[in-house]
Amino acid sequence: MGPFDLNLIWAGIIAFGIIMYVLMDGFDLGVGILFPFAPDNDARDVMMNSVAPVWDGNETWLILGGAGLLAAFPLVYSIILPALYIGVFLMLAGLIFRGVAFEFRFKAKSSRYLWDWSFAGGSSLAAFAQGAVVGSYIEGYNTVDKVFVGGPFDWLTPFTVLTGFGLMAGYALLGSTWIIMKSEGYIQRWAYRITPYLVMVVLGVFAIISLWTPFVDELVQHRWLSYFHIIGILPTLAVLCAWKIIHYVRKRQEGVPFVATMGMFVFTFLGLLVSKWPYVVPPNYTLYDAASAPESQLFLLVGLLFVVPVVVAYTAWSYWIFRGKVRVGEGYH
Amino acid sequence: MELDPVLLSRIQFAFVVSFHAIFPVFTIGLASFIAFLEGLRLRTGNPLYERLSKFWIEVFAVVFGMGVVSGIVMSFQFGTNWSNFAQATANFMGPMLSYEVLTAFFLEAAFLGVLLFGRGKVPPGVFFFAALMVAVGTMISTFWILSANSWMHTPGGFEIRDGTFHIVAWSEAIFNASFPWRFLHMVMASFLTGALVVCAVSAWFLLRNREVEAHRRALSMSLWMLLFLAPAQAVVGDFHGLNTLEHQPVKVAAMEGNWERAGGVPLLLFALPDQANQTNRFEVGIPYLASLILTHELGGEVPGINETAVEEQPPVAIVFWSFRVMVAIGLLMIAFAITGLILRRGGQYWQKPWFLKGLTYMGITPFIAVLAGWITTEVGRSPWLVFGEMTQAQGVTPSLTGGMALFTLIGYVVVYAMVFTAGIYYLTRIFKAGLETEHTAIPQVERPKRPLSGSHVSFDDDQESDFRGSEQGGTPHGTL
Numbered sequence: 001m002g003p004f005d006l007n008l009i010w011a012g013i014i015a016f017g018i019i020m021y022v023l024m025d026g027f028d029l030g031v032g033i034l035f036p037f038a039p040d041n042d043a044r045d046v047m048m049n050s051v052a053p054v055w056d057g058n059e060t061w062l063i064l065g066g067a068g069l070l071a072a073f074p075l076v077y078s079i080i081l082p083a084l085y086i087g088v089f090l091m092l093a094g095l096i097f098r099g100v101a102f103e104f105r106f107k108a109k110s111s112r113y114l115w116d117w118s119f120a121g122g123s124s125l126a127a128f129a130q131g132a133v134v135g136s137y138i139e140g141y142n143t144v145d146k147v148f149v150g151g152p153f154d155w156l157t158p159f160t161v162l163t164g165f166g167l168m169a170g171y172a173l174l175g176s177t178w179i180i181m182k183s184e185g186y187i188q189r190w191a192y193r194i195t196p197y198l199v200m201v202v203l204g205v206f207a208i209i210s211l212w213t214p215f216v217d218e219l220v221q222h223r224w225l226s227y228f229h230i231i232g233i234l235p236t237l238a239v240l241c242a243w244k245i246i247h248y249v250r251k252r253q254e255g256v257p258f259v260a261t262m263g264m265f266v267f268t269f270l271g272l273l274v275s276k277w278p279y280v281v282p283p284n285y286t287l288y289d290a291a292s293a294p295e296s297q298l299f300l301l302v303g304l305l306f307v308v309p310v311v312v313a314y315t316a317w318s319y320w321i322f323r324g325k326v327r328v329g330e331g332y333h
Numbered sequence: 334m335e336l337d338p339v340l341l342s343r344i345q346f347a348f349v350v351s352f353h354a355i356f357p358v359f360t361i362g363l364a365s366f367i368a369f370l371e372g373l374r375l376r377t378g379n380p381l382y383e384r385l386s387k388f389w390i391e392v393f394a395v396v397f398g399m400g401v402v403s404g405i406v407m408s409f410q411f412g413t414n415w416s417n418f419a420q421a422t423a424n425f426m427g428p429m430l431s432y433e434v435l436t437a438f439f440l441e442a443a444f445l446g447v448l449l450f451g452r453g454k455v456p457p458g459v460f461f462f463a464a465l466m467v468a469v470g471t472m473i474s475t476f477w478i479l480s481a482n483s484w485m486h487t488p489g490g491f492e493i494r495d496g497t498f499h500i501v502a503w504s505e506a507i508f509n510a511s512f513p514w515r516f517l518h519m520v521m522a523s524f525l526t527g528a529l530v531v532c533a534v535s536a537w538f539l540l541r542n543r544e545v546e547a548h549r550r551a552l553s554m555s556l557w558m559l560l561f562l563a564p565a566q567a568v569v570g571d572f573h574g575l576n577t578l579e580h581q582p583v584k585v586a587a588m589e590g591n592w593e594r595a596g597g598v599p600l601l602l603f604a605l606p607d608q609a610n611q612t613n614r615f616e617v618g619i620p621y622l623a624s625l626i627l628t629h630e631l632g633g634e635v636p637g638i639n640e641t642a643v644e645e646q647p648p649v650a651i652v653f654w655s656f657r658v659m660v661a662i663g664l665l666m667i668a669f670a671i672t673g674l675i676l677r678r679g680g681q682y683w684q685k686p687w688f689l690k691g692l693t694y695m696g697i698t699p700f701i702a703v704l705a706g707w708i709t710t711e712v713g714r715s716p717w718l719v720f721g722e723m724t725q726a727q728g729v730t731p732s733l734t735g736g737m738a739l740f741t742l743i744g745y746v747v748v749y750a751m752v753f754t755a756g757i758y759y760l761t762r763i764f765k766a767g768l769e770t771e772h773t774a775i776p777q778v779e780r781p782k783r784p785l786s787g788s789h790v791s792f793d794d795d796q797e798s799d800f801r802g803s804e805q806g807g808t809p810h811g812t813l
Contacts, residue, residue, distance in 0.1 A: 059405070060438050066408040067434045070419060071427025078420035081412030082730040088413055089741045092406050093748045099402050100752050104759065107792035146420070148732045293499050296424040300431050307435045310443060 006297045010072040011280075011287050013304065017068060019269050021061035023174070023262050024315075028055040030175020032098055032123020033168055035116065037194070042328045043187045044116065050182040050326045052102055057315050059095065071300045075146060075290035079281050082148045083141050084133060084155050091129035098122030124168060131167025134272070135160030138209075139216050140282040146289075159216055166205035170265065173198040177245065177258035182326050188254075195249050195257060199242050206268070210235065213275075219283065220275045234271035238264050336735020339726050342414040345742040347711070349406050352749055354707065355700050356400030361475060361520065362527020363393050364468040366555075367448075371464040375457055385547050386464075387452070388768045389531070391790070394449055395763065399756045401437075406745070408434065414738065418718050418728030422498050425491065425506055429481035433474050440470035472520065479519055483512035485719050486710070487580045493722070510580050514573035515710075521566045522706065525666065526699035528562065531555040533696025534764055536689040544768045549683045552692075556673040556682060563666040570663070571626065577710075578627055581720060582636040583645075584713035587652040589623050590616075594637040598623040602657075606649040611639050647715040655708040662702040669695055759792055766790045 028051040038044045069077045081088055097118045105115035132155055139159060142150035176198055179191040214221035224231060241263040248256040278286040291297065367389050374382035408430065411419040419426070447455060447463035455463070490505030491498045500506050535552035538544060578585045586592075590604045592611050599618030607614045624633040638646055669692065676682035683689070714720055718728040 056401070060441075063405055063408050063434055064431075064438065066412075067427070067431040070411065070423055071431045074420050074423030074427060077412045077423070078416035081409060082416045082732050085413050085730075085733065085737055086740065088409055089744055092409065093744060095405060096402055096748055096752055099405075100755065103398065104755060104792050107759070107790065109791065111792065148416070148730075150732065152732075152734065152737045292427055293424045293497075295500060296428055299500075299503065300428040303432055303435055307439045311438055314443070 006294050006301070007287055007291045009301065010068075010291070010297055014065065014068060014072065015273065017061050017065045019266060021058070021065060022269065023265060024058035025055070025062065026171045026265065027051070027174040027178040027258075028058055029098075029123045029127045030171035030173065031178065032119050032175075033127060033172045034175050034179070034194075035120040035123070039186060039190050043183075043190065046183055046187055046326050046328055047179060048102070048105065048119070050179065052106075053322045054315075054318055055102060056099070057318060059099070060311065062095075068300075068304075072292055072297050073280060073287060073290040074292050075285055076280050079141055079143055079146070079148045079285075080133075080137075083150060084136060086152055087129045087132055087136075087155050091126050091133075094122040094125030094127075094129065096122070098126065127168045127171045128164040131164035131170075132156065132160040134167060135163030137276070137282065138163070138213055138220070138272075140284075143281065143284055146285070159212060162205060162212075163209060166202070166209060169198060169201045169205060173202050173245075174258070174261050174265070177261045180249075181254050181258050184325050184327070187328075192249055192252065196246050199245050202264070203239070203242055206235075206238070217282070219279070223275055231271070231274055234267045234274070238267040238271070241267065336739055338733040338735045338738045339729045341735060341738035341742055342729055342733065343725065345414060345738060345745060346410055347708075348742070349403070349410060349745055349749075351704050351707070352753065353400065353403040353407055354703065356396050356403065357471070357475070358523050358526050358700070358703050359530060360393060360397050360400060361468075361471045361523035362525070363389060363396070363530070364464075364471045365524065366527050366531060367393060368461070368464040368468040369554075371461045375461050381547050381550065384544075384768050385551055390448060391763055392760065395756065395760050397445070399753065401441075402752070403749075404437075413741075414730055414733060415718070415728050416730040418723065421496060421723060421728070422719065424498055425484060425500050426481055429477050429484075429507075433477035433481075436470060436474045436477065440467060440474070444470065475520060475523070476516065479516045480507045480509070480512055483515045484509050486515075486714055487511040488719050488722055498719075498722075511573075511576055514569065514576045518566070518569050518573045518706075521562055521569055522699070522703050524558065525562050525566060526703065528555040528558040529666070529699045530696050532559065532692045533694075536692035537764070538767060539683050540686060540689045540693070545683075547768055552683055556670065559666065560670040560674055563663065563670045567663055567667065570660075575627065577713075578636075581713065583638060583641040584647065584652065584710070585627065586636045586638040586640075587647050587649045587713055588656040588709060589627070589635060590649065590653045591623065591635050592638045594634060594640060596624060596632045596634045597621050598627075598635040600626065601653075604653065606653050608643075608646070608649050611643070645716060647713050652709055652713045655705040655712070659702050659705040659709060662698045662705070665698065666695070666702075755792075759790070762792070763790045 031047050031051050035044060035047065038047060066077075099122075101115040101119035101122065105112060105119065108115055135157070136155040139157065141148055142154060173195065176191045176195045180188055180195065183191065214224060241260045244260040245257045245264075248260070276282060278288070280287045280290050367386055370382045370386040370389070373379070374386065411426065411430075444463045444466040447460065448467050451460060451463065484506060487510035488498075488506075489509040490500055490502035490507075492501050493499070531551055532555045535548040535555065538548040539552065574585060574588075587606075589598065590601045590606050590613055591598050592613070597620070599616075599620045600622030601613070601616055601618040603615070603617040605614040621631045624635055625631055627633065627635055638649060672688065673682050676685060676688060681688075716724045716726070718725045
């Protein structure tokens with residue numbers, strides 16, 4: 001394995017990419033999910049304007065994740081994508097519809113309502129499909145000799161439907177706390193009002209999933225029971241974050257709820273990782289089984305170390321440029 | 334009838350990749366044209382080049398954006414439909430595809446924003462540099478993706494251990510046998526596409542007497558480009574063909590419709606290949622010409638399709654005819670290029686309505702030629718996925734059923750039909766709006782840094798009445 005373990009480095013990179021994607025595309029998908037419930041059309045304009053400058057940068061992490069998985073852990077790519085064949089299609093279709101809606105809604109007048117639906121529907125579909133991916137990962141995949149052998153709808157179970165709606169609620173929470181931060185007046189008041197309800201929904205789903213998971217996965221059951229004093233820290237921190245959101249929404253603090261929501265996601269994500277480690281294609285294959293050849297991992301790592309800092313810097317810069325509130329009638333349409 | 338997941342996956346991949354390909358094919362050429370315009374502007378200081386460049390950057394933004402959207406789908410296709418192939422070749426395909434993606438993102442992050450939104454905010458020299466880097470970047474992207482594709486035709490630098498390809502020599506794998514010619518052929522095809530679209534759009538404006546001075550120059554530049562590139566592409570294509578003859582003889586045999594190895598083979602202009610009987614049903618050809626082209630000798634031997642076992646032959650009719658479509662369009666381009674040269678005399682090239690009208694129609698042909706060329710080379714590799722190493726049937730996802738593949742195939746067709754109809758409709762609106770739409774400067778802080786938002790034209794009917802009005806009033810906004 002040499003002086004440093006390439007597999008671990010790559011696992012770190014992919015994990016970093018996934019959480020970056022979830023946090024960043026999460027709030028802009030969430031804005032889309034909340035779109036039909038917005039108080040009025042002006043509010044919808046503000047909501048869309050608040051994410052328009054950054055959404056496509058957010059989605060680059062998904063494409064990078066897809067290509068990076070193929071390069072570093074091809075087994076994940078070649079088992080999970082076939083297992084989720086229909087789900088992946090739905091996610092992509094959703095992402096395409098909402099992506100195009102961003103561009104054309106601002107330029108449309110009479111056809112604007114169509115792009116509204118395209119944006120809301122596409123965002124919801126993509127979020128649900130991603131949540132189902134998480135659920136299917138917890139449940140595991142039916143494999144023989146490193147090949148998926150299950151059916152086309154194995155990924156669609158009561159459990160994955162729950163995780164699908166769970167992630168939709170989570171993204172909506174990211175979206176509503178983002179709107180709190182980026183808006184003012186009646187739009188901000190609306191976002192303040194719905195946020196505690198969303199927290200309750202997310203916590204509810206979170207609790208059901210936590211109680212349910214040990215029953216769908218023996219590994220998790222065993223690990224949770226034997227190491228509860230260590231692993232238990234993560235859900236505790238997640239719940240603490242949830243409490244912070246509600247507390248600071250009451251205090252009408254603008255920035256903290258969004259940061260606390262991100263905290264909830266990070267701790268939940270870490271909780272999932274330590275529960276499943278080192279299985280990347282549960283229940284049979286670890287990240288070492290899934291890895292590509294070390295020379296291939298190294299070959300790509302060189303380029304990645306060069307490009308990713310540039311992309312991160314660019315991302316930070318565009319968020320900095322577009323900092324501050326978005327107001328009604330402002331923007332670029 | 335049993336639905337065949339292999340066939341349906343092939344059709345689906347062909348569909349999504351063809352749809353994706355038409356956008357980058359255009360942007361690669363267009364990026365260089367824009368860089369060239371910016372260079373001219375920097376040297377001559379003529380504001381006319383800036384106006385032309387502004388217009389084409391708007392077009393570039395929309396086309397690039399649609400390329401990105403359709404590209405998201407591509408990065409998942411290998412996993413969903415060709416998982417055995419993905420798993421076996423990941424050691425090579427993974428890094429290649431990732432580098433392609435990285436290059437595209439690096440480009441977008443570093444220079445595209447400047448090109449789309451930085452005019453007037455950065456020094457002209459920096460702006461030109463950004464335009465140049467976008468052009469170079471599209472080329473680097475092409476480099477990686479064509480290396481990956483060429484490797485599937487002429488794999489090199491690998492050894493197979495436990496059914497998995499391991500790369501033992503990266504330079505041999507990346508610069509594999511067919512890569513240099515394929516790359517050159519493709520880059521030139523992109524330049525030709527850019528040139529012909531610029532020709533077509535300029536001709537369309539000239540026919541309507543709009544912004545004559547600017548579009549005359551654009552037409553002149555792109556016609557020179559066409560005159561140089563169209564014949565050169567024929568030569569490069571010939572070398573690419575010779576390379577294929579060496580490494581994939583059965584593909585060349587199928588392109589020529591030549592079933593039996595023979596000397597003095599005619600160049601078939603028309604034939605109905607009959608794969609079941611391993612012969613052509615009806616032939617019209619020019620004697621000796623195929624031998625002459627492929628071996629540079631009148632009596633030279635050309636390999637026959639039937640040297641390859643029937644089950645390892647590509648579908649001959651498709652390869653044969655798509656090749657002819659590509660070549661015919663290439664010849665048509667050369668004809669237009671030469672006609673353009675003849676019409677230079679007295680500036681007729683921008684005044685003759687029949688020529689301008691012809692050029693307008695030519696705008697669509699490079700896309701057809703490029704797709705026909707890709708169909709020739711890709712179907713010509715069939716039934717292999719990695720030539721000589723892995724077949725399509727071996728590479729397909731084992732759990733994929735015909736029903737699933739049909740579902741997503743229909744799904745992609747429907748989604749693309751809706752989304753890209755909107756995109757292409759919007760593009761035609763930009764063309765209609767033309768150079769005349771002078772855009773009010775919006776402070777940079779309020780602008781998103783995304784490709785498609787680099788355009789300002791309205792999506793539906795509101796603005797149209799404006800320039801219809803101005804069209805009736807003769808040349809709008811005066812001449813330059």
